[in-house]
Amino acid sequence: MAHEPGGINSAKGQSDAAFDLVHTHIYREGDNLVFQQVVAGTAGSSTPKSTGKFAGSDVYSYVWPTSLGSDAVGFEAKSGILALALTSHPDFDDTPQLDENNDGKKDNDGGLWHSHWVVLTKEASCGPSGLKVRDIPEGMKPKMPATWPGVPLYIDSPGYGLNVGKDTVTIQVPLAAVGFPDNFKYDGVTAGLKVNADLHDPLLCVSSVWDVASGDLSLPGTWNAKEKP
Template sequence: MKHSLLTLSTAVCLAGTSAWADDNHDHAIHQEGAIRSEADTAKVASFDILAAHAHRNGNVVTFHMTTNGIAGADVPEATGEVGGSNVLSYVWPTSLDPSAVGFEGGTGILAMAATSHPDFDDTPLYDENNDGDPSNDGIIWHSHWVVLTPTEACGPGALAVRDIPEGETPQLPATWPGFPIFLDSPGFTPLFDGPEIAINVGFRSDVELEGVAYDGVTSALRVNANIHSPLLCVVDVFDVASGDLSLPGKVN
């Protein structure tokens, strides 16, 4: 898994942001159980992970990530087309089975993600910019559950959001946005505070959350020019909190 993620080729040009140094946010980096990562000035600061951690209160888990820049400051440039368009993301892969949030079980790596993509809107139930139109909000950072699987069509060892082949009807969450992939749009709002991003995520009361393993990743994805088969490939990984996607964090 380490090599399949970390050897993907760079495919998205990002505007740089200056490194962030704020003592007020040191506590986030030093949270008990946080996965810590060294700063790397060669990376775009807003996607250079310094720490990832998650904690729970009952059936709510808060996923955090601290970056070396201003989290969420960089978004993709619009291409004017859905096919071939780019997606930027902050991602927390977990050890949870996809069935924990309503997907068919045993189908891949369940991950919480915050994404931005100006060329399409995949949250049809929500109006993130509050303008009365729920179909024009893709560039605003929003949350997804995704199921990731190795997908050779995306490149040797590459990952993709799991496709739904034509004619198949797998179990999907109630807030599935209708795209032919294992993607859910649950409506959890990403919260930004300088170098930090956090998402409060609710779970069913029967989901066992204590000790769930997780990691932190920043990455770019691209929509297939043909729109499907596969639809959404991971094309670049900017940083992995653990360095090897070993999911060393534990929800506590």
């Protein structure tokens, strides 16, 4: 597809074409920041198989790690790497305020692609990636965004507009939601995550990294605000 100038171009690799990144970008469109990833195959065509249970289940994701502070969207400050993610996970629903499939139920939509802010931190027990979605220890009550789904993780379910079609995924993030940042750096990742079978810290590991736009997670992409609306 014809994409906006700038961003991070990536060579085609050996991963599943649905997660083989060729272009990653964040650009402004009106009062929104558009988080975009272009892949070599059909975007969103691969989703996890349902296991019928939460423990041990899989999450597939398109992720934009950023240099934004975790407090930019309402988490406790200096909590880890703030990333926007587009995810699918048919075995659980973590968007309790939303009814994505419009069937009158808000607890059966996890398999549909949807957006999350997450805070990533290092975790050696998570394997080669060394990353997890940060846990909330029992008894702790850190600051969370208003649309936090109530799970013991640094995760937000903002319900942003999104598009998944042909070779491209996008999420439309209101500039106001991230405090009209002057600039920040970003990267692109496609990855699988897995819920711990024992349901304890770490609850959600980055289990497989399929592609990294920069190749080394160096966050080479830069978004600079030319003007504030």
